[in-house]
Amino acid sequence: MATSFHFEHVLDFTPGQADEILRTIPAEPGVFALCGARKEDAPYLTQTADLRRRMRRLLDPPESQSKRLNLREKVARIEYCVTGSTFESSLVLYQATAAQFGYTEARRRLKLHTPYFLRMTIENAFPRVYSTNKLSKRGLSQMYGPFPSRLAAERYCDAVLDLFKLRRCYEDLAPYPDHPGCVYGEMKKCIEPCKQACTPEEYAAESAAVKKFFDTRGESMIISIGLEREEASSAMQFEKAAALHAQWQKVKSTQALADWIVRPIPKLKAIIVQTAGEQQREAGLEHKEEAALFLLDGGCIVGPERLSTLGVRAVREQTSVGSSLFAQPLMLQAVPLEGESTASNSPEHRAEHVLSLLEKRTQPSSDLALLSDHLSLLRRWYYRPEKQRNGEIFFPNDDGVWPIRKILRGAARLVLGDPKPMAETQRDASKEAAKDIKTKILHEGRPDVERTVPVVHRKP
Known part of the structure; x- marks a missing residue:
């Protein structure tokens, strides 16, 4: 069932007044729909980086012999909303498409596909791990991801299983002593529960260790191996310490195959900070520098809510000793917003209030298709190249x-831009200039002026 979605701005369109109407549309990113006079006509729905320019291409008088799409004579109404980022535009476009055509058509038009996860079958007597993009309500808590592709999920799965001896076969095991086994058992990469070479308790302990590795993203194993390595080194057991160090490096390389976002679906919780779109404000109101905050909770995306960055100043003061104490946005004196009490006007209180508003909007979703679509939008944004991924x-x-x-600093970086370093103080050049002046004065026969040259004394 489609969601209820409405565009913020609705304008009636007539070809005779096209130039005047298009002049009122902002030249900013957004999502728009060009609707016909009849209700049964499907609207032209898309997102763009410049609303005015894109609509002019579609609604200006057609050029002679031009093959460009022109809807000037078919549009009766323009609906649009301004967005601040590509992430917000994708989310708004999905909501608008679902409201107009339904979820199935929205997935087809936006080419949304469920990301790949690693599924651990804890409910099985002999659990195993495999990659899948099929969501199930029973297995959400044992699905780790999302991954950028199936290849990335399988590469991480194989690397983790190389650290343990969990089974990799797909059959429903019915262990008996004469079972033929598989190649992984012959290579000593499996404890062979099929041949009853281990007890159910031993296999359960091995599967619990694998689950702990996934839950902690490998930190539990790295810490334990590091402690053992330190103990062996202290006891002068250098061969054992070298072997543990090689194992530690192998675990670290395995950990690097999964991004920080990889975790169970119910624990997929984060704040996504994006730039906010410029809003048309009433006359007399000052522009507020704001960022747009989205909440990712259990795989579903909620938002945006606007966070003011007033009271946060981005500077990067470079000292002579290279200190980075001031390399981040600073909290200045609290600046109250209009209609805001002085008791809660600090940037921290504003951020806490915005986060509480986002958390109030979250609702547990039982629709796996909706969850799949939100996870697909998240994967599409998060796994972009770093230079192309806007937001934090x-x-x-x-x-x-x-x-x-951290959230405030991230919002300030997006709104105010990256802090620019101050000019370095060239102390060596200053010393050389002072030395030249002193030499020149002495050569001119005025030794009494020597005392006027400043001398910097440093503490030992």
């Missing part, structure tokens, strides 16, 4: 608390 993402701390100051 922040995960909660281990105790579940949001990193408020």
Whole structure:
């Protein structure tokens, strides 16, 4: 069932007043729909980086002998909304398409495909791990991802299983002593539960270790191996320490195959910070520098909510010793917004309020198709090349608390831009200039002026 979605701006269109109407449309990114006079006519729905320019291409008088699409005589109404980022445009376009055509058609038009995950069959007597893009309500808590592709998921799965001896076969095991086994058992990469070479308790312990590796993204194994390596090195057991170090490096390389976002679907929780679109404000109101915040909760995306960056100043002060204490946006004196009480006007309180608004909007979704679409939009944005991915993402701390100051700094970087370094103080050149002045004065026969040359004394 399609969601209820409405565009922020609706304009009646007539070809005779096209130039006046298009002049009122902002030249900013957004999503728009060109609707016909009849309700049964399907609207032209798309996103663009410049609303005015794109609509002019479609609604200006057609050029002679031009093959370009022109809808000037077929459009009766223009609906649009301004967005601040490609991420927001994709989400709005999905919602608008689903409201107009339904979820199935929205998936087809936007080419949304469920990302690949690693599924661990804990409910099985002999659990195994495999890659899949089929979501199920029973297995959501044991699905780790999303991954950018099936190849990336399988590469990470094989690397993790090389660290353990969990089975990789696909059959429903019915262990008996004369079972033929498989090649992984012959290579000693499986403890062979099919041949009853291990007890059910031993296999359960091995599967629990694999699950712990996935849950902690390998940190549990890295810490334990590191402690053993330090103990062996302290006891002068250098061969054992070298073997543990090689194993530690193997675990680190395995950990690097999965991005930080890879975790169970119910624990996919993060704040996505994007630039906010310029809004048409009433006369007399000052422009507020704001960022758009989205909440990823359990794989579903909620938002945006606007976060003001007033009171946060981005500077990068470079000292002589290369200190980076001021290399991030700073919190200045609290600036109250219009209609805001002075008791809660600090940037931290504003961020906490915005996060609470986002969390109130979250609702547990039982629709696996909707969850799949949101995960596909997330994967499409997150796994872009770093230079093409606009915005930042922040995960909660281990105790579940949001990193408020990190989120504020990320919002300030998007709104105010990257801090620019101050000019370095060229102390060596200053010393040489002072030395030249001193030499010149002495050669001119005025030694009494020597005392006027400043001398810098440094503490030992």
